[in-house]
Amino acid sequence: MSKIAIVYHSGFGHTKVVAEAVKTGAESIPGTQVRLVPVEDVDAHWADLEGSDAIVFGSPTYMGNVSGPFKTFMDASSKPWFEQKWKDKLAAGFTISGSPSGDKLNTLQSLMIFAMQHGMVWVGNAEMPNQEEGINRLGSFTGLMAQAGQVAPEVEPNAADRRSAERLGQRIATATIRWTKAS
Amino acid sequence: MSKIAIVYHSGFGHTKVVAEAVKTGAESIPGTQVRLVPVEDVDAHWADLEGSDAIVFGSPTYMGNVSGPFKTFMDASSKPWFEQKWKDKLAAGFTISGSPSGDKLNTLQSLMIFAMQHGMVWVGNAEMPNQEEGINRLGSFTGLMAQAGQVAPEVEPNAADRRSAERLGQRIATATIRWTKAS
Amino acid sequence: MSKIAIVYHSGFGHTKVVAEAVKTGAESIPGTQVRLVPVEDVDAHWADLEGSDAIVFGSPTYMGNVSGPFKTFMDASSKPWFEQKWKDKLAAGFTISGSPSGDKLNTLQSLMIFAMQHGMVWVGNAEMPNQEEGINRLGSFTGLMAQAGQVAPEVEPNAADRRSAERLGQRIATATIRWTKAS
Amino acid sequence: MSKIAIVYHSGFGHTKVVAEAVKTGAESIPGTQVRLVPVEDVDAHWADLEGSDAIVFGSPTYMGNVSGPFKTFMDASSKPWFEQKWKDKLAAGFTISGSPSGDKLNTLQSLMIFAMQHGMVWVGNAEMPNQEEGINRLGSFTGLMAQAGQVAPEVEPNAADRRSAERLGQRIATATIRWTKAS
Numbered sequence: 192m193s194k195i196a197i198v199y200h201s202g203f204g205h206t207k208v209v210a211e212a213v214k215t216g217a218e219s220i221p222g223t224q225v226r227l228v229p230v231e232d233v234d235a236h237w238a239d240l241e242g243s244d245a246i247v248f249g250s251p252t253y254m255g256n257v258s259g260p261f262k263t264f265m266d267a268s269s270k271p272w273f274e275q276k277w278k279d280k281l282a283a284g285f286t287i288s289g290s291p292s293g294d295k296l297n298t299l300q301s302l303m304i305f306a307m308q309h310g311m312v313w314v315g316n317a318e319m320p321n322q323e324e325g326i327n328r329l330g331s332f333t334g335l336m337a338q339a340g341q342v343a344p345e346v347e348p349n350a351a352d353r354r355s356a357e358r359l360g361q362r363i364a365t366a367t368i369r370w371t372k373a374s
Numbered sequence: 375m376s377k378i379a380i381v382y383h384s385g386f387g388h389t390k391v392v393a394e395a396v397k398t399g400a401e402s403i404p405g406t407q408v409r410l411v412p413v414e415d416v417d418a419h420w421a422d423l424e425g426s427d428a429i430v431f432g433s434p435t436y437m438g439n440v441s442g443p444f445k446t447f448m449d450a451s452s453k454p455w456f457e458q459k460w461k462d463k464l465a466a467g468f469t470i471s472g473s474p475s476g477d478k479l480n481t482l483q484s485l486m487i488f489a490m491q492h493g494m495v496w497v498g499n500a501e502m503p504n505q506e507e508g509i510n511r512l513g514s515f516t517g518l519m520a521q522a523g524q525v526a527p528e529v530e531p532n533a534a535d536r537r538s539a540e541r542l543g544q545r546i547a548t549a550t551i552r553w554t555k556a557s
Numbered sequence: 558m559s560k561i562a563i564v565y566h567s568g569f570g571h572t573k574v575v576a577e578a579v580k581t582g583a584e585s586i587p588g589t590q591v592r593l594v595p596v597e598d599v600d601a602h603w604a605d606l607e608g609s610d611a612i613v614f615g616s617p618t619y620m621g622n623v624s625g626p627f628k629t630f631m632d633a634s635s636k637p638w639f640e641q642k643w644k645d646k647l648a649a650g651f652t653i654s655g656s657p658s659g660d661k662l663n664t665l666q667s668l669m670i671f672a673m674q675h676g677m678v679w680v681g682n683a684e685m686p687n688q689e690e691g692i693n694r695l696g697s698f699t700g701l702m703a704q705a706g707q708v709a710p711e712v713e714p715n716a717a718d719r720r721s722a723e724r725l726g727q728r729i730a731t732a733t734i735r736w737t738k739a740s
Numbered sequence: 741m742s743k744i745a746i747v748y749h750s751g752f753g754h755t756k757v758v759a760e761a762v763k764t765g766a767e768s769i770p771g772t773q774v775r776l777v778p779v780e781d782v783d784a785h786w787a788d789l790e791g792s793d794a795i796v797f798g799s800p801t802y803m804g805n806v807s808g809p810f811k812t813f814m815d816a817s818s819k820p821w822f823e824q825k826w827k828d829k830l831a832a833g834f835t836i837s838g839s840p841s842g843d844k845l846n847t848l849q850s851l852m853i854f855a856m857q858h859g860m861v862w863v864g865n866a867e868m869p870n871q872e873e874g875i876n877r878l879g880s881f882t883g884l885m886a887q888a889g890q891v892a893p894e895v896e897p898n899a900a901d902r903r904s905a906e907r908l909g910q911r912i913a914t915a916t917i918r919w920t921k922a923s
Contacts, residue, residue: 254638255515255670256622259629266625278866290503290513291474294670297483300849301667303862304621304660307881310866312915313852317827317859320473330473332438332856366861370919438853439805442815446808455803461683477853483666484850486679487804487843490698493683495732496669500644500676515673549678553736621881656869656879657840666846686839696839698804 192224193367196240199249200230200261204344206251206287209337212353213247213285216360223364230264241271245281245367246311247359248302252286255294257301265305278310281370283363284334285356287348291329291338299334314366316359325351326358335359375407376550379423382432383413383444387527388470389434392520395536396430396468399543406547413447424454428464428550429494430542431485435469438477440484448488461493464553466546467517468539470531474512474521482517497549499542508534509541518542558590559733562606565615566596566627570710571653572617575703578719579613579651582726589730596630607637611647611733612677613725614668618652621660623667631671644676647736649729650700651722653714657695657704665700680732682725691717692724701725741773742916745789748798749779749810753893755800755836758886761902762796762834765909772913779813790820794830794916795860796908797851801835804843806850814854827859830919832912833883834905836897840878840887848883863915865908874900875907884908 195217201207207229214225226243228236240246250261257265271277284302286295303313316335318327328351329336335356339347348356378400384390390412397408409426411419423429433444440448454460467485469478486496499518501510511534512519518539522530531539561583567573573595580591592609594602606612616627623631637643650668652661669679682701684693694717695702701722705713714722744766750756756778763774775792777785789795799810806814820826833851835844852862865884867876877900878885884905888896897905 254631254635255674256628256631256667259625259632262622262628263625265620265622269620272620275866275868288513291511292478292519293513294479294515294674295475296477296479297667297670300480300853301622301663303852304663304849304882307864307866308621308660310864310881313862313864315856315859315862317824317856319824328474330471330476332477332859333853336475437814437818437821438857439811439814439850442808442812445805445811448803448805449808452803458683458685477857480850480853483670484805484846486669487666487699487846490681490683491804491843493681493698496679496681498673498676498679500641500673502641515676516670654879657877658844658885659879660845660881661841662843662845663849694840696837696842698843702841 192222193371194243195223195225195245195247195364195367196228196243197225197247197249198228198230198233198264200258202251202258205339205348206249208344208348208353209285209287209356210249212356213360216357217364220361220364222368230260233264237271241276243280244371245363246277247363248282248284250286250298252288252293252295252298255297257298272309275310280311281314281363281367282306282311283314283359285359286334287337287339289340295336303333314363317362318355318358326355375405376554377426378406378408378428378430378547378550379411379426380408380430380432381411381413381416381447383441385434385441388522388531389432391527391531391536392468392470392539393432395539396543399540400547403544403547405551413443416447420454424459426463427554428546429460430546431465431467433469433481435471435476435478435481438480440481455492458493463494464497464546464550465489465494466497466542468542470520470522472523478519486516497546500545501538501541509538558588559737560609561589561591561611561613561730561733562594562609563591563613563615564594564596564599564630566624568617568624571705571714572615574710574714574719575651575653575722576615578722579726582723583730586727586730588734596626599630603637607642609646610737611729612643613729614648614650616652616664618654618659618661618664621663623664638675641676646677647680647729647733648672648677649680649725651725652700653703653705655706661702669699680729683728684721684724692721741771742920743792744772744774744794744796744913744916745777745792746774746796746798747777747779747782747813749807751800751807754888754897755798757893757897757902758834758836758905759798761905762909765906766913769910769913771917779809782813786820790825792829793920794912795826796912797831797833799835799847801837801842801844801847804846806847821858824859829860830863830912830916831855831860832863832908834908835883836886836888838889844885845882852882863912866911867904867907875904
């Protein structure tokens with residue numbers, strides 16, 4: 192089994208919906224085990240992160256960047272960073288905010304830089320935007336972008352964004368199997 | 375009169391439409407003179423750029439960054455940069471691509487970093503996204519983002535994006551008057 | 558009098574030294590009043606921020622981005638953001654970390670995007686790198702970069718970085734007088 | 741044999757020195773074949789790029805971004821991009837400029853975003869900065885940063901930067917073997 196952890200912060204439930212869709216997509220690839228870790232519970236799961244083959248990072252975009260709680264987790268990861276415990280794991284990321292663009296790229300770039308400091312290898316969102324099905328409809332490649340206004344998480348992110356998130360899950364799971372079989 | 379130059383590259387005419395809308399907006403502010411400078415003509419206009427109070431930079435987003443012709447202009451500006459001829463001028467920027475997000479933020483950030491190296495002061499796109507009127511509908515603050523697919527420039531950028539570009543023109547013109555009166 | 562607030566987070570005292578040098582530089586410009594606001598005290602100072610003509614943002618770079626406490630402040634600023642209370646104020650930024658580069662640019666870009674969302678106008682670090690005096694020795698233009706290893710704040714940031722920070726203070730103070738006289 | 745291509749632009753020879761050091765490092769890993777492709781010759785080598793398992797991108801940082809000639813190559817790659825010919829290849833990047841920081845991170849981020857649009861998987865510079873040996877002395881993780889002032893390419897990049905570049909070559913070569921064996 193290849194093991195994937197999804198560490199995320201969800202302020203109002205919208206990011207959680209994306210995290211669950213990434214999980215669904217990843218679990219659709221045989222031989223993949225996925226664990227969701229909300230950042231507020233991360234202190235009980237540092238060993239799980241260390242034991243994972245890949246870690247997916249997810250945060251809403253607040254004021255053009257990862258959320259405060261997610262950044263607090265990033266700072267706390269300086270312990271495994273110091274010993275490079277996550278080195279050579281795969282990494283991927285996702286974010287969500289109210290506007291189509293909404294400076295979400297800065298969040299994804301920050302997640303990527305974070306993963307690079309940990310010595311990880313970054314797997315992006317390799318989907319050509321498909322306007323009919325809505326896959327990667329916002330046009331984001333470094334990671335997945337979803338959109339949600341001030342509505343319930345059941346309404347937004349919409350079905351297209353959830354399907355896009357499943358695709359990211361499938362991609363990171365497939366890449367993880369490929370990467371770990373070789374080791 | 376305060377003087378604003380808009381330096382832009384337009385591969386297929388879509389960026390030119392945005393540049394013209396920024397010009398229209400800026401000229402709506404009394405006491406403002408605007409000059410459009412396509413990058414292919416820039417060699418005839420370096421003195422005009424040096425004589426401007428503000429320079430607006432516009433490029434399509436190709437492969438997640440400014441276009442090759444625009445980057446070639448940026449490199450050529452190392453001459454005025456070396457003597458810091460643009461220091462303390464105001465600057466602003468815009469970009470356009472096919473997707474809502476489409477990594478356009480990286481283009482705007484690159485324009486901003488470029489302006490910072492020149493010692494300029496950056497004026498952003500201070501419009502709260504307005505879904506009804508479509509002003510800043512994509513949610514971009516560092517500069518203006520517009521969207522155009524593979525259709526004629528008369529069709530896209532659409533009316534909302536053109537109005538948003540006019541607002542950026544108004545903002546940079548208003549700021550330029552404020553900044554230059556004080557000098 | 559023009560009023561400048563410097564909001565900063567300092568985990569171990571090094572960022573505080575930079576903040577104080579920015580203050581010293583700004584106060585050297587006649588007609589300038591400067592207030593230092595550590596992020597842990599910000600709840601007592603939201604009105605001071607709203608009453609300032611310019612706000613300078615300062616954070617250490619932790620894991621390639623602003624620190625968790627600074628990000629928490631950024632998120633809390635969504636209240637003044639919602640009413641665009643900081644619109645048209647000037648802004649500037651600084652950061653510090655252990656390496657010469659150390660992904661500090663991502664912190665400065667994040668501060669700049671944050672200021673843009675607030676509708677502010679960004680004043681950079683317009684100093685050509687001077688190897689003899691050490692002014693802007695790291696080569697940063699979006700904002701000031703300083704460097705400190707695991708030594709006491711009295712030792713690092715070094716004298717060159719402190720002088721560079723004073724220059725940023727002088728620049729933001731001069732720009733603020735220019736900008737506010739015109740209003 | 742795993743195949744790695746290094747596509748680079750060198751204006752004055754300094755970037756070429758880094759490219760050659762990356763090649764030396766990569767070739768030190770048994771089973772690795774490396775081809776250097778200067779961007780001015782790329783039209784003769786598109787098939788070689790398509791036939792590679794990994795592509796390393798290298799550009800000097802000019803005005804805070806990749807050089808004009810390198811950006812022109814990036815734009816020309818829209819042909820293989822359209823058919824996603826580089827999808828799932830590994831990618832890495834390096835840059836060089838005169839200052840320690842010098843906005844080089846924006847160049848590396850732009851290379852990474854470019855690779856993400858191509859659907860590639862990004863391998864960073866996973867070396868903890870080592871002040872004694874000078875490995876990754878500038879503190880860069882997304883890719884390799886080197887430094888060269890206005891001196892001959894034989895003088896700068898210095899030995900520490902060349903060794904750091906060899907390490908990046910070793911890393912991308914090792915990762916390529918791991919990634920391709922699994923396919």
